Each structure stands twice: as C-alpha cells, then as structure tokens.
Amino acid sequence: MAEFQWATKEGLSSLLCEVVSWDSRTRTPGEIEFPKKVQAKLQHLSYFQQNPSHLGLYDADLGRSFLTALYKSPKVKETVVLISHFDTVFTEEYGDLEEYAFRPKELTKLLYNRMESLPLDARDDLLSGDYLFGRGTMDMKMGLVMHMGLIEKATVEKWPINLLLLTVPDEEVNSSGMRAAVLKLLELKKEYELDYKLFLNGEPVFTQQPGDPNYYVYSGSIGKIMPSVLFYGRETHVGEPLSGITANYIASFMTQKMEWNEQLQETVMGEKTPLPVNLQQKDLKVEYSAQTPFRAAALYNVFLMKRNAAEIMDNFEEIALDAAKVCNEAYQKSCTSQNVKPIGTVRVFRYEELLKYAVKKLGSEYVNSIKRVIHGKNNLDDREKSFHIVESLMIECQELAPAMILLFAPPYYPAVNSSDCEFISECVDYIRQQGMEKFGLSVQQKHFFNGISDLSYVNYKDSGSGWTSFIDNTPVWGHSYSIPFQEMKELRAPVLNIGPFGKDAHKRTERLHKRSAFVEVPALVEALIKKISTQTSPIKPLNC
Secondary structure, three states: OOOOOOOOHHHHHHHHHHHHHOOOEOOOHHHHHHHHHHHHHHOOOHHHHHOHHHEEEEEOOOOOEEEEEEEOOOOOOEEEEEEEEOOEOOOHHHHHHHHHOOOHHHHHHHHHHHHHHOOHHHHHHHHHOOEEEOOOHHHHHHHHHHHHHHHHHHHHHOOOOEEEEEEEOOOOOOOHHHHHHHHHHHHHHHHOOOEEEEEEEOOOEOOOOOOOOOEEEEOEEOEEEEEEEEEEOEOOEOOOHHHOEOHHHHHHHHHHHHOOOHHHOOEEOOEEOOOOEEEEEEEOOOOOOOEOOOEEEEEEEEEEOOOOHHHHHHHHHHHHHHHHHHHHHHHHHHHHHHOOOOOOOOEEEEHHHHHHHHHHHHOHHHHHHHHHHHHOOOOOOHHHHHHHHHHHHHHHOHHHOOEEEEEEEEEEEOOEEOOOOHHHHHHHHHHHHHHHHHHOOOEEEEOOEOOOOHHHHOOOOOOOHHHHHHHHOOOOEOOOEOOOHHHHHHOOOOEEEOOOEEEOOOOOOOEEEHHHHHHHHHHHHHHHHHHHHHOOOOOOOOOO
C-alpha cells in the first residue's frame, strides 16, 4: 500500500498548519512568496519530478502569481478543475495574539486562557476540542490543502481522470488572480486536449443560522457588483449656504434610496440575496476651509443571482432619478423659504454620457491624458482611481453641475449557477448519499454560495449587453481593471463548491472543524471524483 505525505488525517493536519504559517495576507510580500512555496511542496511528488512542465507559476499582477498543477491520466480528456485561493484578510483584530494568528495549534492552546473574551459559541467550540483556530484555517487554505492531498493520491494511485489544481491570489480584494487564470485555463485545455467536466471550488461551508447542524454543498456562487456615484455640487462660502449645494446633501438622498432597497434584492429558487448597503461614503474635500464640500463619492454593494450589469445600471439610474427628484424638491423648498434663487437642479448622468460629453468638449487626447495621470498614481486603488477620473472630468465640465454621475467601481463578480444541470444534480445526490452512509452527515444543497468566490469567472452566460454596460460605465476599464468576459464564456462546464465546515471567517474567532476538514470532506470529494471518472455520458451543454 502506498504511503502518502498528505492524503491522511495526520498528513492533512500537518500540511494545513504549515501552509497557514506562510503569511499570505492580500497585497503583502507573503502573498507573492506563497505560491512558490506550494510549488516547492508539489515538486516533491514523483509525478511532477517526472513531468515538471505540468507544474507552473504564472503572472497575475503586482508581482503576484497563480499556480497550476496538472495530473494527466494517459488517453483521458475528462478533467476536474480544483479551484482555491491562498490570500487571507488581515489580522489586527487578534490584538496581542496577532503573532499567533498563523500558528493554529499554538493559538488554539492560548485561547484557553482567553475564554472570557470569546463569544459563547466560540468558547463552546474551543472546549469541545473539535476546532482549530487561526487566520486562513477556514478561509480558505484548507481547501487548497485538501486539493493537494487529492492530487497526491491521484498521481500515486493513477486515477483514470485528469485533475487540474489552480490556486490564485487576491480573491479577497479584486480576484486579479482568477481573472488572469482564465486565459491560462483555455491554453492548458488546448495544449493537453482537456475536456473540463467540472469546476470544483473548495470554499468553506457556513452555517445558515446559529446551531445549524447541516453540511452544505453549493451549486452556484452569488454575484456582487458595486454601482457607485460621484456627486458634484456647487461650491459656496458657508456664509451663503444656499448660493451653492453641497455634494454631501445630494448624497444623503441617494443613500436613503439605496440602502436596504428591496428593488435590488433577488429571490431565486427560494434563496434571497442580502439587501444592498452603502460600503463607503465620503466627501472629497482634502483640507479644512470655509468653502462647502462640492464633491463626494459613494459605493454601494449589490448582490446578484440572475441580474447582470446592464439590468443593475438601469435599476440604479431609476433610483438615482427618484433621489434627485426628492433632493431637488427639498432644495427648492429651502430656497423658497429663504427667498433665495436656486442655482439649478441636480441632474443624473451615467459615466458613459459624461465621457462622451467630455471628449466632444475637450478632445479625446486631453481626456486620455487625464486618465494617464490618475493611473500613474500608484497610491490609489481602483475605486479611488474611478472617482478621481470622474471628478477630473467634471471639473472640466462644471456646466453640468449639480449632478450625480453613475458608474461601476471594481470588483464585479458575475453570479454563476449550475443547479439546473442534470450532471450537477447527480453529483449532489451522490454526495448526499455518501455523506449519510459513511459519516451520518446530513448534506443539503444551496443554490448560491453566499461568500463570493472565484467560480464567478467560469461558465459565464450572457448575450453581451450585460457586460457592455459594465465596460462602458467603469472608468478604470482596460487600464487597471478588466474581466475576460468572452473567454469566460468558453470555459463551459458546470460549477460546484464542496469545502470544509468552519465558522467566523474574517473574524478573530475564525476556526475550522477538524473532522470535517481532515476526514469527511476529503473522503466525499475523492469519492465524487472517482464516481465522475467512471461516467461515460457527456454533459448536456444546453443546461450546464
């Protein structure tokens, strides 16, 4: 019987603790180094020593890389793509225990002396001995570790199916790793004549409510988009407040209309998106003075299931027009009360309309020079660059003010779903059966993973108008941010997410259920892959 490094309970636990110890917080040097360390681990497998070209690092951005590891079975085309991300969020919330955030066993022991500071459920889980605490244990280095164990087993036991491990940086911010990997997936498909049968992610399972005993598999992933506004008012001196209109005043009406707006909530197959919320709102005035703030910006988070960018922009514009109407009425009323002549009415424009106006007035070269200057400011992120571009154009086109300019700010995660795919239904049924038979585990299906995942960038289904609206209204498109929509459409295979159970992702009490991670889920995923390898019927392309 073959001896495995990782494909055992003890091996997976040891590997996880080592991998978690490699600090890979998003946009830190550790994120750059992390995939090199994974590559070095995989190079110890005899398969990759014999097939070094099947293991590679490829550029994402900012010096970061994604990794692919292909186990190719002779004369087999059917391929399961194993997807994970290796970046984590930051760790300030750990306080004086921050240095232990990446040392799970030590952190878990130390927490016994801090139990009074833990929420009751985390305290109970700690005392049970069933959980391992630490940053990245749940979200989502265990998913990667599980996939490494599967690759090892497949290479040793020579499974009659291809496995392509893909692990990427930056999922927690912009998913630049996955967006860059789309083209490489197509290249590998062509080079090795692969038939992608399933995109299988390993994101963790969340409870749906306190005390929820069920284990979930997800046949889709929720989408996310950020409709945003640059508010441009009219400046004035504080001694003459109604001789202008502050951007903050205009913004207050829009946020009242956007926050928790059920018009932007979707219900699909009995599941609901969370309500939209304001993620950021600020005026863009830098220094203190007696001049009123006339520029402000707001980001709104909207989750998606069926809607695309075009539909969201149409709804967003409708809401903005309503907000502008109420704002104008309130402003007019104050002017009348104070016997002051209004300076104008707030109008609503899409970014694409402002851009056309600016090009006509200023010329395309001047507009492009504005963009180049802003994109040269490396201290700004994509959201800040978006607002600075619109602000700079409005400074040159102040005759349009007061106005609300609607735009999209990165990132955009299209929703993806394979619940209506017969093949996926068979996979879910098999996992449900195996879970009960092997572990007495109640397995339930959720149609959308609600934590956002890199599955959004495969199996894209849109006629084109949806993404055109996003391109036209995203100021940084084609410079610091882009999405390979057309190539995503070519990655035609259904999606599924099967990962370990855990709790409190992105919190100081982030923790992983050990039996789920090291025993149950690896066994279920292995059984599913072996089951798929024995199937000869093709996927029906129309519903998958």
